[in-house]
Amino acid sequence: MEKQNTTRTSQAIVLKHVSRSFGSLHAVDNVSLVIEEGLVHSVIGPNGAGKTTLFNLISGNLKCSAGQIFFFGTDITKMSLHLRLRLGLGRTFQITSLFKKLTVAENLMLAMAPKKLGFKSFKLAKNDLTALSLLDKFGLAEQWMTEVENLSHGEQRRMEVILGWALNSKVLLLDEPFAGLSSGETFQMMDLIHKIKNTVTIVLVEHDFDAVFKLSDKITVMQSGRILSEGTPEEIKIDSKVQEAYLGSILDA
Amino acid sequence: MILQFLNGLSYSVILFLLSSGLCLMFGLMKIVNLAHGSLYMLAGYVGFSVARATDSFALALLVGMACTALISFGMDRCLLRFLYKQDIEQLLVTFGLIYIFENLARNIWKGHTYFVPVPKLLIGSVDLFGTTYSTYRLALILIGFSLAAVLWLLEEKTKIGAIIRAGVDDAEMVEGMGKNVKLIFTLVFVFAGALAGLGGVLGSILTGSFLGVDGMVLILSLIVIVIGGMGSLKGAMVGSLLIGFADVFGKAYFPDVAYFIVYGIMVTVLVIKPTGLMGESE
Amino acid sequence: METLTETNDKVTYTIELLICLIMFSVFVTLPLYSTKYIMGLITISLISSICAMSYNLLLGYAGLLSFGHIVGWGVGAYTVGILAGKGITVNFFLIIGVTIFVTIIISAVFAFLALRTQGIYFALITLALAELCHAVTLKWSRFTGGENGLTGIDRPWLVGDKAFYYLVLISFIISFLLIRSIISSWFGKTLVGIRENDFRMGMLGYNTWIFKYLAYIISAIFASIAGLLSCFYIGIASPADFNFVTSGSFLLMVLIGGRATLIGPIIGSFFVVFATHYLSAYTNEWMLILGVIFVLVVMFARKGIGGYLLVWKNKIQQELHKQ
Numbered sequence: 001m002e003k004q005n006t007t008r009t010s011q012a013i014v015l016k017h018v019s020r021s022f023g024s025l026h027a028v029d030n031v032s033l034v035i036e037e038g039l040v041h042s043v044i045g046p047n048g049a050g051k052t053t054l055f056n057l058i059s060g061n062l063k064c065s066a067g068q069i070f071f072f073g074t075d076i077t078k079m080s081l082h083l084r085l086r087l088g089l090g091r092t093f094q095i096t097s098l099f100k101k102l103t104v105a106e107n108l109m110l111a112m113a114p115k116k117l118g119f120k121s122f123k124l125a126k127n128d129l130t131a132l133s134l135l136d137k138f139g140l141a142e143q144w145m146t147e148v149e150n151l152s153h154g155e156q157r158r159m160e161v162i163l164g165w166a167l168n169s170k171v172l173l174l175d176e177p178f179a180g181l182s183s184g185e186t187f188q189m190m191d192l193i194h195k196i197k198n199t200v201t202i203v204l205v206e207h208d209f210d211a212v213f214k215l216s217d218k219i220t221v222m223q224s225g226r227i228l229s230e231g232t233p234e235e236i237k238i239d240s241k242v243q244e245a246y247l248g249s250i251l252d253a
Numbered sequence: 254m255i256l257q258f259l260n261g262l263s264y265s266v267i268l269f270l271l272s273s274g275l276c277l278m279f280g281l282m283k284i285v286n287l288a289h290g291s292l293y294m295l296a297g298y299v300g301f302s303v304a305r306a307t308d309s310f311a312l313a314l315l316v317g318m319a320c321t322a323l324i325s326f327g328m329d330r331c332l333l334r335f336l337y338k339q340d341i342e343q344l345l346v347t348f349g350l351i352y353i354f355e356n357l358a359r360n361i362w363k364g365h366t367y368f369v370p371v372p373k374l375l376i377g378s379v380d381l382f383g384t385t386y387s388t389y390r391l392a393l394i395l396i397g398f399s400l401a402a403v404l405w406l407l408e409e410k411t412k413i414g415a416i417i418r419a420g421v422d423d424a425e426m427v428e429g430m431g432k433n434v435k436l437i438f439t440l441v442f443v444f445a446g447a448l449a450g451l452g453g454v455l456g457s458i459l460t461g462s463f464l465g466v467d468g469m470v471l472i473l474s475l476i477v478i479v480i481g482g483m484g485s486l487k488g489a490m491v492g493s494l495l496i497g498f499a500d501v502f503g504k505a506y507f508p509d510v511a512y513f514i515v516y517g518i519m520v521t522v523l524v525i526k527p528t529g530l531m532g533e534s535e
Numbered sequence: 536m537e538t539l540t541e542t543n544d545k546v547t548y549t550i551e552l553l554i555c556l557i558m559f560s561v562f563v564t565l566p567l568y569s570t571k572y573i574m575g576l577i578t579i580s581l582i583s584s585i586c587a588m589s590y591n592l593l594l595g596y597a598g599l600l601s602f603g604h605i606v607g608w609g610v611g612a613y614t615v616g617i618l619a620g621k622g623i624t625v626n627f628f629l630i631i632g633v634t635i636f637v638t639i640i641i642s643a644v645f646a647f648l649a650l651r652t653q654g655i656y657f658a659l660i661t662l663a664l665a666e667l668c669h670a671v672t673l674k675w676s677r678f679t680g681g682e683n684g685l686t687g688i689d690r691p692w693l694v695g696d697k698a699f700y701y702l703v704l705i706s707f708i709i710s711f712l713l714i715r716s717i718i719s720s721w722f723g724k725t726l727v728g729i730r731e732n733d734f735r736m737g738m739l740g741y742n743t744w745i746f747k748y749l750a751y752i753i754s755a756i757f758a759s760i761a762g763l764l765s766c767f768y769i770g771i772a773s774p775a776d777f778n779f780v781t782s783g784s785f786l787l788m789v790l791i792g793g794r795a796t797l798i799g800p801i802i803g804s805f806f807v808v809f810a811t812h813y814l815s816a817y818t819n820e821w822m823l824i825l826g827v828i829f830v831l832v833v834m835f836a837r838k839g840i841g842g843y844l845l846v847w848k849n850k851i852q853q854e855l856h857k858q
Contacts, residue, residue, distance in 0.1 A: 085740045097738070099731040106539040110728045115740045117749070118721040124540045145540075167739060285655055332834065340655050341600045345790070345833045348783060352826030359819075468780060472666045479663050483656060512674045516667045520648065523660060527651035 010072060012037040012171050012201045013058060013089075018067030020053055027053040029225035030067070035171070037072075040197050042204040042212045045222035046245060052175075054222065055205045059091040059173050060084045072170070090169030094176040096160045100149040104140055105132075107148055107159060111166035138162055138192055154185030158192050171201040178208040186211060213237065221245070255382045257505050263390040265497025266397030267456055272474035272481075272489050273404060274448035280408075280484030281441055283340065284333065287347040289449055290471030291354035292321040296453025297462025298358060301367040310372035318450035325446025329439045351471075355464060366463040369454055393455060400451075401490055408486055476515065480522045482529030491530055539724050547852055562704055566697045578700050580808040581707040582764045587788040587800035588714050589757030594786075595794035596723060597750045598730030603645060603661030605782035606668050607755035610638050611762025613672065616685030616772030627691035634759050641668075642755035646748050653733070662779055669777035684773030688766060703764055710757055715797055717753065726750055727795075784811070787825065790832045793841025802840050 013035040020028040028050045035041045043051045056062040058069060060081035068077045076084055099107050109124050135141040138158065143151060148159060157177060164172050177193070178186055190211055193202065197215070206212050212219065213233040221228045221242050229239050236242055275289045286292075296317040304313035328350065336342045358364075375389040452470075453462070460466065473496075478484075481492025496515050503511035522530060543551065562581075566574060590604045614634040618624050649660045672679045679685065690699055717723050728736045729743050736743050766772045775781055784807060792803020807825075814821035832839065838846065 082737070082740065082742070085738070091738070093738075097732060097735045099728060099735065102538055102727075102731055103540065109539060110724075110736070111739050113721065113724075115725075115742075116721075117745065119717065120721055121716065121719050122721050122724055123719060163735075163739070279655070283655070285659065332830065335834065341658075342833055342837075344600060344655060344658055345786070346830055348786070349826050349829030349833060351780070352783070352822045352829065354826075356820060356823035356826065359822075468778075472663070472779075475659055475663055475666075479660060483659070512670055516670060519663060519667070523648045523651075527648070527660070528656060 010037050011035070011070070012072060013203070014070040015054075015058070016068045016070070018054075018057060018069060019065050020057055020062060021065045026225045028057060031222075031225075031227055032067075033220060033227065033230075035201065035203055036218070037170075037201050038198075039217040040193070040202045040204060040215050041218045041220065042206060042216040043220045043222060044206060044209070044212055045228070048224070049222040050225040051205045051222050053225075055091075055173060055175060055203075058203065059089065085167070085169075088168075088170035089173070090164050090167040090171070091173035092160045092164035092175050092177065094179055096156050098148045098156060098159055098163065101147055103145050103147055104135065104151070104159065105144040107163060108134065108166055111163045112168075134166075137195065139188065152185075154181055154188060157181060157185070158189055161189070161192055161196075165196050165200060169200060171203065172196075174202060174204045174206075176206055177204070178206055178211050181208075190215060256384050256386070257501055259381075259384075259386050259390070259394075261498035261501040262394050263497075264501055265493045266394050267452075267459065268473060268477050268493035268497050269397055269401060269490060270448075270452035270455060271470055272477040272493065273400065273486070274445040274452065275474045276478050276481075276484065276486060276489040277404070277408075277448065278442065278445045279478065280486065282438060283484075284343050284442075285347070286325075286328070286442075286445070287344060287471060288328070288350040288354060288467075289347075289474060290467035290469065291351050291358075292324065292446060292449035293453035293456065293470040294358055294462050294464075294467040295324070295354060296321050296450040297369060297457030297460075297466070298362050298367060300369040300454035300457055301462060302362075304370050310370070313369060314451070314454045317454040318447045321450030321453065322443045322447040325449075326439065326443050328446075329442040333442070334435060334439075351467060355467060358467075359464060362462075364464050366461045367457075368461040369457040371458055389458065396455070401486075404486055476519055479529060480519050482532030485529065485531040488529050488531035539727060542849060542852070544852060544856075546855070547848065559708075566700055571696065574696065574700055576808060576812060577805075578696075578703050578768060579765075580805045581703050582761050582768065583785070583788060583804040583808055584801045585707055585710045585764070586758050586761035586785050587792065587804045588710065588797075589754040589761075590785050591789045591792075591794060591796075591800045592714060592717065592726075592754045592757075593750055594789055595796070595799070596718060596730060597726040597747060598733075599747060599750070600658045601649070601661040601751070602658055602779055602782055602786075603649065603665040604754065604758055604785060605777055605779065606645065606665050607638055607642060607758025608762035608765070608782075608785075609668055609672070609777035610634065610641060610755075611759035611764075612766040612772040612776040613679060613685070613762075614759070615688060615763050615766040616680070617678070619767075620680075620685040620688045620772065625689070625691065630691075631760070631763065634763050635756055638755050638759040639752060642752045643748075646751040650744060650747055650751070665777060665779055665782065669774055669779070672774040672777055679774075680772075682774060684771055684776075686771050688770045688772070690767055690770075699768065703768075706760060706764060710760065711797075711801075714757065718797060722746065722749070730795075783829075784825075787829055787832075789839075791828065791839055793839025793844070794837075796839070796841035796845055798844075799839050799841025806840070 011034050015031055015033040018028060018031045019026065031054060043054060045051050053062065057064055060076075060079065064077055068075060070076065071084065071087055071089055074087065076087065099110065105124060132141055132144060135144050140155065140158070140162070143155065148156060151159065161174060161177050164174070174193070177189055181189060186208065193215055196202075204212065204216065216233055218231070219233055219236045220230045221236060223245050228245055229236060229242050231239065271293065275286065278284050278286055299320045300313040300317035303316045304310060307313070328347070332346050333343060336346065371389050375392050377388050378385045379388050379391060381391070477492040477496055478489055480495060481490070482488030495518060499514050499518060500511065503514040507514070526532070565577065569577070586604070586608055593599045593601055593604065611634050614637055615630055618630050618633060624630065645661070645664050649657050649664065652660060672684070673682060691702070694702070725736070725741060725746050728741070729746060733743055762776060766776075788803035788807045789800050790803070791806055792801065793799025811821060811825065814824055
């Protein structure tokens with residue numbers, strides 16, 4: 001799954017004056033944003049900042065009220081979720097949505113399969129090497145015959161990310177992957193994301209600052225539906241506007 | 254013409270009586286009780302027996318409703334409370350009950366068709382708008398509209414409707430707010446059962462109760478709420494009116510295809526709006 | 536339930552093959568030693584198995600509860616009734632062809648209507664559509680014989696009971712192999728995924744609608760073959776072939792036999808057919824008993840007989856491996 005790094009990073013996702021309103025509430029207000037290929041780009045902000053809405057606008061779960069979204073140059077503003085998926089835009093879910101009664105290996109298999117109508121015979125072998133080696137990389141090889149519902153919470157959240165990654169997308173949107181994780185589980189999740197970041201462009205929406213600052217190449221901070229500030233983790237840390245928005249103390253990590 | 258109008262109205266009311274219980278349960282609790290028709294049948298039979306024994310319509314009605322309410326209570330306590338949020342299993346369980354109830358009915362009433370006698374007060378007919386019309390049917394129309402009004406008030410204007418709907422989605426949260434969700438569910442289910450009983454006794458005066466009426470009533474109620482919108486009380490009213498009039502006028506003016514008019518409407522609605530005219534959008 | 540992984544090792548596979556061969560020989564030689572009565576029951580059981588196995592494709596594997604499975608059966612029965620009963624043709628293969636053709640058209644339309652919804656809505660709409668067909672057979676008397684249905688239908692090539700039994704057996708084996716290959720194909724695995732989490736399958740890029748749509752039509756085709764055979768067997772096509780209570784018996788077969796297992800519905804069919812016959816001979820309360828079994832299975836024995844056999848088989852395999 002190694003991708004070749006292009007010498008000139010292209011713009012994976014471009015938002016131009018994107019807005020989304022719910023009645024009189026401007027959840028996302030005139031946001032313009034560039035996500036560069038190959039980077040881990042996080043979107044953070046206090047509650048109600050509009051990050052989740054923005055996330056859903058990019059993934060296709062919500063339609064824009066105004067503005068345009070481009071995916072590697074293609075205008076995807078009007079495209080359905082499924083079309084965006086096919087173009088290479090995948091996502092995960094904050095509320096884990098896995099195949100609970102199927103095993104880890106089976107979950108992975110469903111994500112990696114060709115997805116076309118086919119009547120060729122298939123049975124996942126007990127020792128399927130491809131799946132095993134992948135799971136080994138992610139530390140879940142031992143559980144590959146375990147039903148997902150029997151995994152720990154942290155393992156399930158990691159499965160969620162792995163499923164998204166297994167889609168072989170060009171861009172992977174991660175929806176609060178660290179939500180509700182203990183410190184040990186957070187470490188494992190960070191390790192997982194670290195392992196996959198070279199193969200896919202990652203857009204991360206998250207509350208956990210520690211993880212965000214350690215993982216991201218670039219951070220966009222939102223507030224009240226607008227972009228407050230943008231920059232590298234170091235720049236954001238010392239940005240006074242951002243500190244003000246979060247009332248300071250939380251950023252002393 | 255007036256006659257047809259009144260017939261349409263009374264048929265609509267019967268349909269509404271039949272389907273209101275089913276609709277309520279689905280709208281509030283997302284449960285479909287496929288044994289709904291069975292409750293109609295049992296109420297009709299019980300009503301007949303009580304009326305024959307005591308010569309009192311009021312008693313027949315009360316006992317009939319009490320029976321179906323009791324049965325519903327049993328269903329909830331013994332079966333449905335273990336199937337919270339398992340839609341398919343709920344459907345299946347109530348489906349299995351159809352067999353049990355029909356067997357029961359056959360044992361007790363031996364497969365005969367019995368009519369609940371018209372209450373003495375309402376025997377006869379009334380002169381209205383130039384035609385003579387059965388008093389009972391008129392009373393039925395009034396009862397139906399009153400019931401519709403009462404149910405509408407209950408659902409829209411009281412907290413109960415909102416609590417129940419919330420409870421369906423997230424019982425833990427509602428329980429955290431201090432309301433006993435399981436109790437409320439049971440009460441709603443029993444209430445819906447009583448409604449089915451009401452429809453059963455009142456309806457059996459006209460249709461009689463027999464083995465097979467359970468299937469017919471279930472299908473009709475189903476068509477009403479499929480057309481009107483599953484879970485919407487207004488939808489049940491709209492659906493009942495639509496089918497009631499379509500069927501009566503169809504039989505009067507296009508007797509050959511009357512039966513299919515109803516199904517035609519249903520298919521049309523399914524094509525335009527699968528969740529029913531007033532149902533929730535997907 | 537069967538999922539996606541191959542759980543059989545070589546030993547188990549051989550044992551299963553052996554069992555199949557034994558059963559095959561039993562069934563093939565049946566007419567030699569069986570009474571007419573039992574052979575008749577087994578004929579009906581095999582026919583019902585075809586219907587139950589395809590019902591299972593929808594309910595057990597795709598996770599779609601449909602009360603409209605009976606439509607396929609009824610179409611099969613009435614196509615025979617109309618073509619053979621009214622003397623239009625007695626060519627067996629032509630009748631099959633017409634049956635499959637009509638079934639595809641009707642189920643394509645019904646599936647299109649019903650699949651615009653899901654869950655309970657879906658189940659109820661399929662019920663209503665099945666009832667539509669029921670009404671048609673009752674009212675369109677000129678065409679369908681009304682309440683009495685169509686009678687006087689002869690067996691294909693006027694064969695006797697024994698030959699017809701073999702015809703049914705062959706159909707059963709073909710259906711079994713076809714359904715088995717569907718289940719073990721990518722299509723089947725996708726259906727399981729849809730059953731487990733339709734939403735996520737869509738989010739993974741699957742067009743879940745088309746899979747469900749095809750599953751509906753395919754299962755209807757098998758049901759129509761079963762209905763066709765049934766009509767040839769008993770010589771009558773009646774509105775009961777569209778009755779939703781009749782469809783309940785197939786549902787019972789799948790539930791008792793075991794959802795999401797291949798042989799479950801077969802076991803269930805034999806159980807229900809034999810139980811119904813013997814129960815109704817000895818007691819009037821057979822409906823009660825079936826209903827109680829229905830409820831008990833749903834409440835307490837959701838895996839069904841086949842499901843428990845599968846669990847048992849896996850346990851034995853694990854034990855053997857430990858040694």
